[in-house]
Amino acid sequence: MTGFQPPDTLRQHRPLLLACEAIGWLHMTGKAKIDFLRGHGGQKNDYEYEKWDEIESPAFPWDDQLKWVKDNFTLNRDAWPATFTEYIRKHTKRDKGLLGLLQAGHAMASGIEKNLPSATAKYLGQDVTHMWLSTAFGHPARNLLADPPELLTESGWKRLLEQIVQLLTVLQQLGKNGSPNDIDGWWRWRDEAVGPEGWLRKEFSSTLAETRLPNNDVTLFDQSYVAAALFKSAAAGAILEGSSFPWSSNGLKQETRWRLLTVGIGADHYEARAVKIGDWTGARLALDEFFINVCKLVEADLAVGSLLYRDGETCVFSFPGERFGHDKQGYRGGDLQIAEWQDWLAEQIDGYASDANLEMPPYCSISEPSRSLVGMTAEIRKARETMVVPVFRDWRIPDQDSSKGHVCPVCLVRRSPSVTDKQMPCAPCKARRTHRLDMWLEGKFGSDTIWISEVADANDRVALVTMNLDIEPWLDGTRLDALRTQAISEWRKFNPILKNQPNPIDPSTCCDSLFQYIKGKLQSFDKTDPVLSNLQEGYQHEKDWPSFFSKIVEDRADSPQWKDIDESVRAGWLTHQLFRKLASPGRIYRFERQAEDFFKALLAEFRDIAAADRNRWRVRRLVLKPDNRSSGSWEDRQTYGGRYGDAPVSLLYREQTEDFLTICNLARLLKPEQDKDCLRGITLELKADDSVDAKPLVVHSAADAADALGVYHPVIPLDLSPVRFRVLLPLEAASACVDRAVEAWRDQFARVWDRLPLRVGVVAFPRMTPFQAVIEAARTIESDLDGIQKPETWRVAGCETQKGVTTLSIKSLDHRQEILQTIPIRVPDGREDVFYPYLAVEDNQVRFPLDFQHPNGQVYRHAKDLRSGDGVLLYPSLIATVFMDSTARRFEPFRRRQLTEWPRMRDLWRLMGRHAPSQSALRGAWSEIVERRDAWQGADGTWFEGGKTAWLDFARAVFHERLGVRGACLEMLVEAAGDGLLDWSLEWHMSVLKEQVSGLPVRGRTQTGGDR
Template sequence: MGESRLKELVKHRDVILLAEIGALIHDIGKLSVEFIRTKSPENPPNEKDKHEKDKHEKDKHAQWVFEWHSQLERLLNNFKIHVKGIQVSTKEGKQSTNAEISLIKLIKEHHNTEYIKFDERQMTNSDYAKKYLMTLFSRAADGIDSGIDKGAVLDKGKQPFNQTYISTSFGYEFKRIEVEKEELRNKREEFVRVLEEVLTSLNNLLSAGKVPEDNPESKWIELRSKLYKKAKECFSYGLGETRRSANDVTLWDHSHSTASLYKTALANVILSGEWKDPSQVKWKLLLIRFNGLDYIFRGVKIGDIEGRKEAINDASKEVRKLLEVEVPLGNEIYRDENGLVFLVPGSLEDTTLDVTLDDGRTYPLKEKRTHSLKEKIYGIFNDKTKGELKPVIKITEESSRGAAILGYSLEKYKVIYNRPFEDEIKKKWEHSQDEVVCSVCGLKPADQKEKICEDCKELRKSRAVEWAKNRKEQTASTIWIDEIRDKNNRIGIIAGVFDLGFWLNGMWLNTCFTKTLEDLKEEKKDIFNSINSWEDLISAVEEALMLNNPNAELTKFKKPDNSGIKVKELLKALGGESYHNQPANEYFEAIVVNREGEILKELYGIDVTNAAPREKAELLVLFLMRKNPSFARIRRIWETCNRFWERVRMDVIEYLRNRGTRTRYKIVLDQESEKEIKRLLEGNKISKYRAYEIRAGNLRFPVVIVEDDLLLVDYVEDEDEKKEIENALKNEFELYEPSDYGYHSIKIYPVEREHQERLKCEKLVEDSRYIPFFSIIEDYPSINAFIVPLEDAWEIVKKIKKLYEIEFSKVQNRLPLKLGFFAMNRKYPLYSALDCVEKFRSEDAGVYEWKIKDSHRAESEEICRNFDDRLGNYVQKLVLESESRELTLYVSYSLGDSSGEDEFYPYFVTSSSSILLYADVCKNVLNLPVNKVSVKHVKELSKDDRVVFIPSIFDFELLDSNIRRFDLGKDRSHRLFTKSKNKPKPYLLWDIDNFERLRELIEKLGLTTSQVMNLYEMLIAKIEEWDLKELSRDETFKKFVENAIKSTPLRLIVINGESERGKISKEDYEFLKASIMNGIFFDFVDLWHTVLKEKFGKE
């Protein structure tokens, strides 16, 4: 593919972007109460609807929108998608053809079946060619996205008009569509106002006869960004499909994915120069990847981290502009801390990225006028990251019509080590003299005094400038660690991690369903009368594949009247609208092979070209019953996680605000001191927006200069401390370079030999108020981290745990949360603390096979008390055990309206059977003998069932020395259990409840800090003296523990009743003893007393 085809793509930019807008808004009529009503069980279709051939007559939402918004119809009539010069092979040779469609027609008639069938031989017919773009939309965008999203949902899943809920991708029905408040109408009108503004501007931009703008793509970028922002905001209130379980894909998810698919399909036609059969159009992925945390965590100060995050964000924005608008190959479909992924045409090859394209514009690689796409992307990253971060740019070899390729490719092209732009770094060293390597980036030359290069210094300063500009906003946080510290001079980094790999590659979606066999038997009684299990269903489809004749009858299964079931009846009942009376093997090709054929062998270990009918049947049944990994659903998965972390941040900020905002003070100097500061600034002895240290006697405080003001950026606890600082600074103070800019702190003013006057403060006055919070990592689905005062860390950890248990209740066994916090002094090196966060990501409980110890439906009072009544009426309480570990789990199987039970999400993997999982994962991660499993609904689990359960973990560490960070990671070490197989760290997430229970128990028993510490020290001494390796199995130590509880030092009496001062119930006694034997007690004491510096009991 040469430069000419890329030029054609740029030449068709307006066409592609208009088509994208048409696809984005094609279902705008669904943002209405009327749509919800027509899809509800209260409004069943009449006979005419049931037999209507032209589907667009039935789906009236495509017509309603123009009855409500006549001005919009007039505007859309101005725009046509017109593709020119596409070649078709005829008997006479190659012939150039054109195709066009109006945007208004795309919206009004996108469900019209007249446009579904494609015949290349008719493309020379001008009338037929004009219809091609609708065919492309139906078969390669809207049809495939909505078809894969919904699977074959049943009418049983219809939601009541007043009780229609939006679900997350994990089954949490968090929002009811408030039809009584006209919420949808308001959002639609809000969106249409912006849409009309954008269309009016585009009409002016594209009108014939007008002088074109010098840079029309910049206008496109502005208008498109405005439209997408408003579409995401408004469309997120609606649904593309209201029936369960397809209600996890919002109108935004569906519209964005459809627009991306159509855009890419159209780009594919233009790039290849050939009309493509829409049913065969495939896509590839363009990955731009790096190790984001490695780059960001090189920062030694908060300002460095902020600057590096912003550099990645800026580069990502520019790349999106390039690939989505300037050279419109496709849209971004995924992003995380390690880069971006774009959906691109299946005809695109890696070599295409190296083809030069002269578009008359210059990019950061200024020595060339012509650039390949790869050079442009490199140029953007080179410019924004100052030569430090050269991404890996790769187009997947595999193409697909499905989205499972995303997770597969993320793992395949994972970047471990970053690389810089070597030529750029070499240039920095060409004229260096007596310089050292920068302490931040570790690449460029830096002044020996400051140890930081000019680029890193500029990044740091830019964030300080931004902070200064926004510091007086009501919700302002801070970028200064000293402002976050607590009264004990300590901070906490809280980190949360989701491992989304098995969701992004679609594997765990194999255990979530669009329908159940019971639903099929209820709604299609004739067909599924004698099919009573998943294995029966596979056997029926296996026979259908072997017969391969739509009209042939199955022999193994019959209707209730003993008449035969035709192959086409079975497949229609299973596949719904996706089945078109074709032979079973053709249907298998369309549903399975066309979607994921190129990676099926990698995923399932099945070669579909030589697969036996049984293997084909297992795949086809799975693909028709599961929740399919469409691009809309995969996007919904990672955006759900993104929104979870956003809620966590907002909740934490609100919690800290309620705890009390803090005051930042300005140091008002006397006149002489003001003059001295100005002289120092003018003489470049000091700089604005940079931290310094002032010293008054034995007191030291961090300050920063904002304009001409000296701001104290330290936590001032109360009015008494403010007065103490004020009095100290009134005498006199000195100005120092802080030690962490170099190896030693250097005095700046006064310099003794120059006999300079000391600096003096007149008073401290309030400058602004702030919340003690800094977000280290945000806006990514898989990881979130922030800094808070250490004294608040425990309460925040508990809040995050509860939010996770509510929103991810149904998938806690398949989507684990890793939650940890790291305590440190405010002077502890930040880069070392961030290294802990990175190491923490690899921690794992390491136990995936669990046994059900108890299973029963939870009591309503218990649910309400523990989860704020947000889990619904149907909740199963499970007690699971594995080796020496035990946990209690609450799994919701409620729907949003509490009217029934969720049959789609809350499943556990149990014994071997016929549901396929990915072969490599089963063998190397889950340690399963085969990749065919069975699943059980949570309410059906019973005592002694064995299940696959990937548990969430909790960990904490006191970073009292730099080497402590090496305890963390995949091979987690513990100071007391270095030789134990059952070392307690990392803990299970649910052990947070055990920590809390210990705290409450000590308080109930009235134990003092002295008693608890005496017990702690006595037990540790005995462990060391006896060189114990496995506490839980040592009977002698167990007896010693029992004696310690009943005698010295606790002297507790075991009773039948409730625990109270001096008396402990039998249940609490066993719990306390078990906590000591499994190690929780020791870590609880460390956490509460040593880390959080709290006292025990009621002291």
């Protein structure tokens, strides 16, 4: 589509659009000053965050910094406000022009989160002693005034202003004097500010955008970044509409809509075909570079949108959308030419994929217009469903039809240059392997290794740990149904008078009374209604019920259309939405960031756990210089393997320095007390990866590797995104890492544990197991664990509340499984948490003051109000473990277990470690018990009549006589034997981890990540 002109139009306005984005980032900068929090915490001051620039000495020079934009882009006379300070002063108002578009973006990212007027919601405020920033799921993260981050100090504020001045200075230099083709310059400018490691991202993520409960879950960065993305796309849409855009309209705040641009690539197919781990990690780098090129095109080159979501195979950007009531007489025939845009973008993106020699075609789609991001998950799902087929549309790659050489064993498409070696990859696949090696040698992987031989533990075993948080239903808003922005009973209590009139809602039946009140008001639209104006500030600006319903319900939930439902259903949806935490763009962005940050924090801890070892050689590398007696030539950057005694040795040859770098677990070669000089003079018989002939290497000297290559963490991250976390670890450290993940999940997500399950898979395998088999096993486990799309019903066995914590005991309907869960029900200042800890119950009747009902009939009940016998619906947290002693194990069914059983399983091993006199005694006792179990069970595993009871009595006697266990410990072992947990514990620790009970300490963790 070489004749398509709109991209050139946007490129001509690139400085304007990126300046708009910068204004969006900075329009709430005043909230980053500690005076903002103090003022909202009840400490009297005259600080107005919209006027922070005036009180600086000298005043912050907004107009001086940005005047060049207005001078260079005149636009319509109504497009520009009188001064640039109006973007700061009036971002919550209703104006025309570009200011109106910023207000539209701000309202979507910030305004709908509050969901209530400030004047009547003071009871939700925090005070200066408890000004807490919480996570997106209600866990208190930091008391900002008692323990302020550096940003909220005087020096932090001054540094922030200096950085903002520098940001705007570089913006001006690029806009006025920079080359129009300097896309990389614009990209670096954005990335340094708001990229994954951007300074503005870090600073604004440390403080609040909204101080009231429960909206203290969204940071200043979340609101600012999303508002900037929406402002930028709205401004791009206005530029594309040209002279037909209604710059003079004061209704832009309410009328503006956006689309979503989704780009994807079938990353899973590359992973599934990888012959070696380097094939997948190399392909991952190629895919990352592809996505970076896409981001550069959308965010910097065209400046048409900003990245709102990214995982391993999809990216979603903001994109311009037509306004409400658009008359179809605008730019180029009445719309934004979305079909033409999609074709043009697909053509550009195809070019990036072709340049990267990608074997799969990219996916490109632009959504329907909306005023929210709740449709983002559906767009991502549509992309994944399309990309399930590797080549879902016509796609040709170079050398695909060549008849020379063997088919490449990696991509299975191109031909390798060799006609004899069937294992030799084609040139692009080989280049991906070497590109990964180049980056590692340059230190671009940080402290992480890329060598599985360094990850392997003392038994030459590795674990692939995979986790996910089932975050996608939060991104489309469906799991927010159980969260409250305020409780109806609390609202009624603290708002007895509305507009000088008694609140008409009956305090004894708040939920039903409000429903009946709203239903009675649907006959006519009264924008002065005291109840509805109080519950939703935007209500008074609407013209009729369908318009209000479309914004509050249809755009923010998966709901039916106004015209398709009766008044009872309409009233039910409005009652629900007016008190529900809404899936605002800022909050959705926060959800995905929170999930990814959770995994990033775990990865940092896993590095420390995996690296802890008594033997200092475990995480070190040496440089070995060959003796002149070493025969033959060595290939540059080739890996060579051999053995020295019982230890495997892996080395990388570097031609430039004529030496070998160790890339194996040196703790298997050297004892802690040994010196590297003991390797001098030894002879190693080495073979290249793809060779059968060995060559001797006589070591002349050994020295510590220098710089970043000297010390490493024995972990290989394979995937880290909001939806999935995969990492390779030493098997001996895997249990401690899972322990930490379970502990962190139970702590940070305790208020939403029933709706945000953690699913964990562990694939243990010997180092030499083919990588394809390992990945296939991991994918099978993931598919099985993630296959539970509907909640399970469990029965409450007990519920006790003490000191702000509810302890809940629930059992599965077959009584075979039990979960003991603690749920915090207070916020840090001592008030009851009426926002997060609600569970879906079987009962469809509203019985308690805090109960509320979804329009589909589902009742949600506060944790403290649950009673024995109540049925609760929850999404289970699960774990599955497998040891691949053979590649055939990936075809066998995996047993999934409740995640709460993992700590019990680990505790059983500690218990046996304290009581079993020896490893042989434990094996003998269990062998005897299993032999009797097999005898008393049929071939299908069913018990003969009375067999299980008799077998448990027999097990009790054996544990008592052979292991000396008594009392409660004895009963714990018998119970674990009956439910299969003891089998799991013994198999995992003795057979897989090869741990010994005789030397097992009692508490804590050893330096190798085990227990002590």
